[in-house]
Amino acid sequence: MASDKPTWKEYPMAATIHQPGSATGQNTGDWRSERPIRHPEKCDKCGICWIFCPDAALFMNEEGFYEVDLYHCKGCGICVRECAKGAIEMVEEGE
Amino acid sequence: MGERTGLEVSLAVSEAVKLARVEAVAAYPITPQTHIVEELAQMVADGHLEAEFIMVESEHSAMSACCGTSAVGARTYTATASQGLALMHEMLFIASGLRLPIVMTIANRALSAPLSIWGDQSDVMAERDCGWIQVFAETGQDAFDLSVQMFKICEDKRVLLPGIVNIDGFTLSHVIEPLELESQEDIDAFLPPYEAQVILDPRKPVTIGPVGFPEIYTEIKMQQNQALLGSYEVVLEVWAEWEKKFGRAYKPVESYCAEDAEILINIAGAVSGTARVAIDRMREEGRKVGMIRPRLWRPYPFEDMRAAVKGAKGVAVVDRALSFGGPGGPIASELRSCLYPLAEKPVVASFIAGLGGRDVTIDDFYTIVAETEKIIETGYTDEYKMIGVRE
Numbered sequence A: 001m002a003s004d005k006p007t008w009k010e011y012p013m014a015a016t017i018h019q020p021g022s023a024t025g026q027n028t029g030d031w032r033s034e035r036p037i038r039h040p041e042k043c044d045k046c047g048i049c050w051i052f053c054p055d056a057a058l059f060m061n062e063e064g065f066y067e068v069d070l071y072h073c074k075g076c077g078i079c080v081r082e083c084a085k086g087a088i089e090m091v092e093e094g095e
Numbered sequence B: 001m002g003e004r005t006g007l008e009v010s011l012a013v014s015e016a017v018k019l020a021r022v023e024a025v026a027a028y029p030i031t032p033q034t035h036i037v038e039e040l041a042q043m044v045a046d047g048h049l050e051a052e053f054i055m056v057e058s059e060h061s062a063m064s065a066c067c068g069t070s071a072v073g074a075r076t077y078t079a080t081a082s083q084g085l086a087l088m089h090e091m092l093f094i095a096s097g098l099r100l101p102i103v104m105t106i107a108n109r110a111l112s113a114p115l116s117i118w119g120d121q122s123d124v125m126a127e128r129d130c131g132w133i134q135v136f137a138e139t140g141q142d143a144f145d146l147s148v149q150m151f152k153i154c155e156d157k158r159v160l161l162p163g164i165v166n167i168d169g170f171t172l173s174h175v176i177e178p179l180e181l182e183s184q185e186d187i188d189a190f191l192p193p194y195e196a197q198v199i200l201d202p203r204k205p206v207t208i209g210p211v212g213f214p215e216i217y218t219e220i221k222m223q224q225n226q227a228l229l230g231s232y233e234v235v236l237e238v239w240a241e242w243e244k245k246f247g248r249a250y251k252p253v254e255s256y257c258a259e260d261a262e263i264l265i266n267i268a269g270a271v272s273g274t275a276r277v278a279i280d281r282m283r284e285e286g287r288k289v290g291m292i293r294p295r296l297w298r299p300y301p302f303e304d305m306r307a308a309v310k311g312a313k314g315v316a317v318v319d320r321a322l323s324f325g326g327p328g329g330p331i332a333s334e335l336r337s338c339l340y341p342l343a344e345k346p347v348v349a350s351f352i353a354g355l356g357g358r359d360v361t362i363d364d365f366y367t368i369v370a371e372t373e374k375i376i377e378t379g380y381t382d383e384y385k386m387i388g389v390r391e
Helices: A048-052 A078-082 B009-019 B034-045 B059-071 B082-097 B140-155 B184-190 B214-246 B272-284 B302-308 B330-339 B362-378
Strands: A034-038 A058-060 A066-068 A088-092 B003-008 B024-027 B052-055 B076-080 B103-108 B133-136 B163-168 B176-181 B253-256 B263-267 B289-294 B296-298 B314-319 B347-352
Touching: A034 A066, A048 A058, A048 A078, A078 A088, B003 B009, B009 B034, B009 B103, B009 B140, B009 B163, B009 B176, B024 B034, B024 B059, B034 B052, B034 B076, B052 B059, B059 B076, B059 B082, B076 B082, B082 B214, B103 B140, B133 B140, B133 B214, B140 B163, B140 B176, B140 B184, B140 B214, B184 B214, B214 B296, B253 B272, B253 B302, B263 B272, B263 B330, B263 B362, B272 B289, B272 B362, B289 B302, B302 B330, B314 B330, B314 B362, B330 B347, B347 B362
Parallel strands: B024 B052, B024 B076, B076 B103, B103 B163, B133 B163, B263 B289, B263 B314, B314 B347
Antiparallel strands: A034 A088, A058 A066, B003 B176, B133 B296, B253 B289
């Protein structure tokens, strides 16, 4: 069957990746069943969500608030659990 | 010409590794491999070998460390046996999957339980499918030569796979044999420094061993298997060069008195020395018996085996390993698979002998040949027979 994907001869030996940081191109956000919703009015910009995010899926915006990178966020909810101010909550995907 | 000397085979292997200018050794001592790595540790401590000797707490760590040193571009060696090899199991597949040309000696020994420190080939047979190039030595000279050759085979850019040199525990590892040690100058001319193709280096980051999603895993395994199959040609090239340089020939399947033989004994490792004596006696008695010996075990030399058995009525395969509940010995079942497509093929009789250090005697070979004759005349009665078991 014809395919536009590389053949076994075209991959680097042992699948070695020569481009550092190439995983940023992987859409790991589509594994998520729940997503975090922010409430900036409760947020004091402490950054604990950013520290605890295991996937570096939070980033600081120009105003100093932390936003979620939904392309990479897997919906683990650690940010919600760690936020002392209750400034983030999880909602079901599709809602 | 090298220096002719008498040396314990384990020490000859250490000497070969030193002459190969190995740069990293990570090993854990285990009987009957101990003398090899003790000697290497001594060489490093005395300043005779410029290598990193990494003390580890287990064989799993030994092979893990070997993967690391090989990945940073160092020529890497280790040795083990039995339980130690079993403990390496997981990492063996990583070494081959990452295409790291690590060279390892296995001083073949039985697996527990019951605990046995003595020789058989159960250890390597349990790792048959780990993706390493695998050869068997019969003599101390084989052990020395194969150890040097294996670096060249594994590091070839067309191969880049790890390799195992099997030497039988005690019956080979601990005996003193006359052998020729080649000079550093000659080995240097034969074996150039290792040029790694991909190196872990923080100045030029690469990811070695990433996740292989289902859409690429099969392709990467295809690459790996093609490299192992393709190593066959490189093995032949390296052996041809060795013969030219040092005058000693190696073949994927080696034969003895095989040309007109009606029955061929098929056996790997040092016990083939006893088989030779048995064959000589049988020949004196006018019996057409010979031997074919798989030197190269992986990649399996299919065509050489098919050519080697041509004309024989029966092959008596002697395995020093048992496939519990399976079709017999591993060497026998491989040979049966290899010969199955042929329209005309000899009987393949499977015998299990020499487990856990039990001697395989000249009388045993007489029994094995007689049993094979019986199968040729009246057909198979059992999948395999255990030789020398008390009933």
